Amino acid sequence: MQERQIMNQEDVRRALARVAHEILERNRGAEELVIVGIHTRGVHLARRIAANLAEFEGVEVPVATLDVGLYRDDLRDRGQSQTKLQPTDIPMGIQGKRVVLVDDVLYTGRTIRAAMDALIDFGRPKQIQLAILLDRGHRELPIRADYVGQNLPTAFNERVKVRLMETDGADEVTLIFEDLNGEEQKSAEEQEA
Amino acid sequence: METDSILIRHARIVDPSRKLDRVGDLLLGSGEITAAGRLGPDRIPEGCRVIDGAGLVASPGFIDLHCHLREPGFEYKETIAAGSKAAAKGGFTTICAMPNTDPPVDNAAVVEFIQKRARQDSLVRILPIGCVSKGRKGHELAEMEELASAGVVAFSDDGDPVYDANLMRLALIYSSDLGLPIINHCQELSLSCNGVMAEGPVATHLGLDGIPAAAEETMIARDIALAEATGGRLHVAHLSTAGSVPLVRDAKARGLSVTAEVCPHHLTSTDQWVLGRKGEPTTAAGGLAYDTSTKVYPPLRAQRDVEALVQALADGVIDCVATDHAPHDVTSKQVTYQDAAFGISVLETALGSLLQLVHAKKLSMGAMVDRLTTGPARVLGESYSDLASLQPGTAADIVLFDPEREWTVDTSEFESKGRNTPLEGTTLKGRVVATFAGGSLIYQSPELKFEEPHVNA
Amino acid sequence: MSLSRTIETPEISGALGTVPTPRKHVLDLDDFSREEITEVLGSARGMKEVLGRDIKKVPALRGKVIVTLFYEASTRTRISFEEAGKVLSADVINMSASGSSAEKGESLLNTGLTIQAMGVDTIVIRHPHSGAPYLLAQHLDKVSVINAGDGLHAHPTQALLDLYTVQDKLGSLEGLKVVIVGDVLHSRVARSDIWGFAKMGAKVVLSGPATLMPPDLMRSSKNIARSHFASLVEVDTDLDRAIEGADVVMALRLQQERQNAGFLPSIREYIRRWQVTDDRLERAKPGAMVMHPGPMNEGIEISNSIAHGGSSVIEEQVTNGVAVRMALLYQLTIGPGQES
Numbered sequence: 007m008q009e010r011q012i013m014n015q016e017d018v019r020r021a022l023a024r025v026a027h028e029i030l031e032r033n034r035g036a037e038e039l040v041i042v043g044i045h046t047r048g049v050h051l052a053r054r055i056a057a058n059l060a061e062f063e064g065v066e067v068p069v070a071t072l073d074v075g076l077y078r079d080d081l082r083d084r085g086q087s088q089t090k091l092q093p094t095d096i097p098m099g100i101q102g103k104r105v106v107l108v109d110d111v112l113y114t115g116r117t118i119r120a121a122m123d124a125l126i127d128f129g130r131p132k133q134i135q136l137a138i139l140l141d142r143g144h145r146e147l148p149i150r151a152d153y154v155g156q157n158l159p160t161a162f163n164e165r166v167k168v169r170l171m172e173t174d175g176a177d178e179v180t181l182i183f184e185d186l187n188g189e190e191q192k193s194a195e196e197q198e199a
Numbered sequence: 200m201e202t203d204s205i206l207i208r209h210a211r212i213v214d215p216s217r218k219l220d221r222v223g224d225l226l227l228g229s230g231e232i233t234a235a236g237r238l239g240p241d242r243i244p245e246g247c248r249v250i251d252g253a254g255l256v257a258s259p260g261f262i263d264l265h266c267h268l269r270e271p272g273f274e275y276k277e278t279i280a281a282g283s284k285a286a287a288k289g290g291f292t293t294i295c296a297m298p299n300t301d302p303p304v305d306n307a308a309v310v311e312f313i314q315k316r317a318r319q320d321s322l323v324r325i326l327p328i329g330c331v332s333k334g335r336k337g338h339e340l341a342e343m344e345e346l347a348s349a350g351v352v353a354f355s356d357d358g359d360p361v362y363d364a365n366l367m368r369l370a371l372i373y374s375s376d377l378g379l380p381i382i383n384h385c386q387e388l389s390l391s392c393n394g395v396m397a398e399g400p401v402a403t404h405l406g407l408d409g410i411p412a413a414a415e416e417t418m419i420a421r422d423i424a425l426a427e428a429t430g431g432r433l434h435v436a437h438l439s440t441a442g443s444v445p446l447v448r449d450a451k452a453r454g455l456s457v458t459a460e461v462c463p464h465h466l467t468s469t470d471q472w473v474l475g476r477k478g479e480p481t482t483a484a485g486g487l488a489y490d491t492s493t494k495v496y497p498p499l500r501a502q503r504d505v506e507a508l509v510q511a512l513a514d515g516v517i518d519c520v521a522t523d524h525a526p527h528d529v530t531s532k533q534v535t536y537q538d539a540a541f542g543i544s545v546l547e548t549a550l551g552s553l554l555q556l557v558h559a560k561k562l563s564m565g566a567m568v569d570r571l572t573t574g575p576a577r578v579l580g581e582s583y584s585d586l587a588s589l590q591p592g593t594a595a596d597i598v599l600f601d602p603e604r605e606w607t608v609d610t611s612e613f614e615s616k617g618r619n620t621p622l623e624g625t626t627l628k629g630r631v632v633a634t635f636a637g638g639s640l641i642y643q644s645p646e647l648k649f650e651e652p653h654v655n656a
Numbered sequence: 657m658s659l660s661r662t663i664e665t666p667e668i669s670g671a672l673g674t675v676p677t678p679r680k681h682v683l684d685l686d687d688f689s690r691e692e693i694t695e696v697l698g699s700a701r702g703m704k705e706v707l708g709r710d711i712k713k714v715p716a717l718r719g720k721v722i723v724t725l726f727y728e729a730s731t732r733t734r735i736s737f738e739e740a741g742k743v744l745s746a747d748v749i750n751m752s753a754s755g756s757s758a759e760k761g762e763s764l765l766n767t768g769l770t771i772q773a774m775g776v777d778t779i780v781i782r783h784p785h786s787g788a789p790y791l792l793a794q795h796l797d798k799v800s801v802i803n804a805g806d807g808l809h810a811h812p813t814q815a816l817l818d819l820y821t822v823q824d825k826l827g828s829l830e831g832l833k834v835v836i837v838g839d840v841l842h843s844r845v846a847r848s849d850i851w852g853f854a855k856m857g858a859k860v861v862l863s864g865p866a867t868l869m870p871p872d873l874m875r876s877s878k879n880i881a882r883s884h885f886a887s888l889v890e891v892d893t894d895l896d897r898a899i900e901g902a903d904v905v906m907a908l909r910l911q912q913e914r915q916n917a918g919f920l921p922s923i924r925e926y927i928r929r930w931q932v933t934d935d936r937l938e939r940a941k942p943g944a945m946v947m948h949p950g951p952m953n954e955g956i957e958i959s960n961s962i963a964h965g966g967s968s969v970i971e972e973q974v975t976n977g978v979a980v981r982m983a984l985l986y987q988l989t990i991g992p993g994q995e996s
Contacts, residue, residue, distance in 0.1 A: 076706065076744070091699040091702030093701065094706075123715070124714075127714070398872075399871075399872050400886060402870075403885055404847075404885045405786055406806070406844060406847060407807075407808075407809075482686065483687035486793045533763070533791070533795070534791070535787055535791055537786065537787075
């Protein structure tokens, strides 16, 4: 296994600043906005975007948190580590609001589908938009992001790992892939042993 | 020249009736033991078949005072035919059948039925035990003299205790001129109540009703007092508690006619086995718990009970090992622990279990063989002593076993119809290689090899 | 090369990560780790949020079938499981022993096999015999089994809701003193609570008539080996002393037939010695919680004023029961995932 860095701390910071600006531009301000972070890393990204909005526009945009576990269609394939529920907390409600959903990686689109289903159980938002730190492609549903930190074409057998200060002690995005040369080398070593 | 003689050569001959334990040869012919010791070539008949007994133990065929053959009435659990094959495979050549059949053995006609079936179907000698009370109901004495004349060797309402103290007293008195023992399944019902396993930590953990040790001990104490008062012959079935041992020891010390037996499972397994991990201690029961194959009466008890019973068997306080072979159909055990039938299918694993004690040096080989042969023969009485001897001139009831052979218990290979044993899948060390009854080879394992017939030089 | 490095321990789920052996059955708390209990209580918190919504329905278990198989009368536990399943969008089929094939003598195992053959995902079973859920778990390979109370043995979902209720009120379970009063011998709730509270670091003290304590828990029984189970608890038959400084007092239901069976001289004497009353509760820690697994015999094991007083959390126990059962149903149905 090999791991290669795609975004460093500075890249992440710049991407989130740009996304905040784009949100303000597209919505002509921060009126009626609610930022909803999808657990776990989406929540931290949502808080950072809200902080950017406060800095750039001087407004407090409410941040809500959403666990989409109960709405997923693919949990059976994901093992038990995904069954732990985290608090869904939408104190301000979303009725008639412009909701910006925030997540770290956009891949198949199934998480976003689940998140939209979940949101709609809490009321009828005026609009749902999607902000994403990294779009790695391979969509399985007709979903696209409104705000993208970075696009990265990937292969199926590659994995994307997002690390954030709040959960992992560092800000970076990396790509994990099979290192075929390395594997060969390893098996050669095993034969020698 | 053709001959039906068989020579077992270079076996370790263990014959407690003569306090014998040494390597030698045994010659069998015409249903009897014709010679024993170191036999020169001149004493071996021409054409005699020869078994190399090196590394094997040869002893008198085992005697089981306590098994359930279920016929008549419960042929779906066991039959005389299947039970006798299981006995032969386990090294037993004489087995005593408990009378809790349907109808119960409370009259001569049922005794005769069993004897007839035994003649037709059985490879081993089957000695019926008759009921103490009519219908095993515990109210009126059965016609004990009629039963004795028909051939029963003891009286018992086993499966249930003789609960009424006065009936027990009368049974001991009435049978005294018949010379046969009363075997009581000692269990004070008002203490055991609905119990299904030993009272103790595992019962608490699993929420199963416990049977206190006192349920057994109070009735043994009662029966000993009655034996003392009446001079009757008492044999206590399947001791299971440490506290029962001193009761029996004291009774014997006082010269009473009291004997006792213990089962292999009570010598080798504890109530931990109910947790389903073959006795391996665990604090988390997990999905394997409530192993109904461990449900037996009396119940599997604590380690201290096991140790006391092994010691008492080694000391001779307990006279013999009895299997309490209690075969059941699958359905009787595939239910909740509470609903499951009591009983373990033991005949085919008894030797392997007991040899664990020999290998662990808790019991000598001689003592083990004694408790399986001369011990039970003594309980049956003087006239049965020949069954437990390798003396030339006695019937050739012989078991040949390999004490070192390891094998895995696989109940699908059982001869018994009862596959109910917690030992399924466990490894035992020691197994019967051949069993002879009246000189006939009634069981042989694949390991048994005959050499070329003997030719006199 | 400076941007590349070799990963030693993959920490992401799926093909690269190691999936923990998922739990298939909930039979008792004895095989739950502290971490697993913590996870269930955490998920229950999320479920309680769902129960507080206007629309109490999430699609998590859509298309899953749950059968509640009850061989004993029960209202609250059965309804609690039914609600839990339905809020999660599972189809819940209730089967009680009366009026079913069980009444015609079909064995428990055959009933279980039949239910399995119908493609059911989870069986929630209550049975008067200890270990009945184990029989199903041992013989059914395609369904999950949840124990909703078996004989005298266990009631793990009740214990988990008790843990949840206490944690919710007091923040943590570590170091609490929990006094369980009454007929421990015949109580499956007490058995499961002992495991649960002990695993979470609370100190459990049992009080009640010595005749209603499991014999191996009584120090007076010298002839009986004391179990690991016994090492988790203390026993003090003097309730006034046992209750000193308690954070939680749980009264167990006292069945009237115990008097007839000779365990007690009289209900009157039981009330005098072991009823949880205002006077006795004053000896506990200020703000101590009073719990009861229900159904209550008010005026016997618990006084009326305590049952409905400020320290009682008995109604919250019921609400939390739904959340905890949702968490378990969710975890069991989702848990046994195939590794991709």
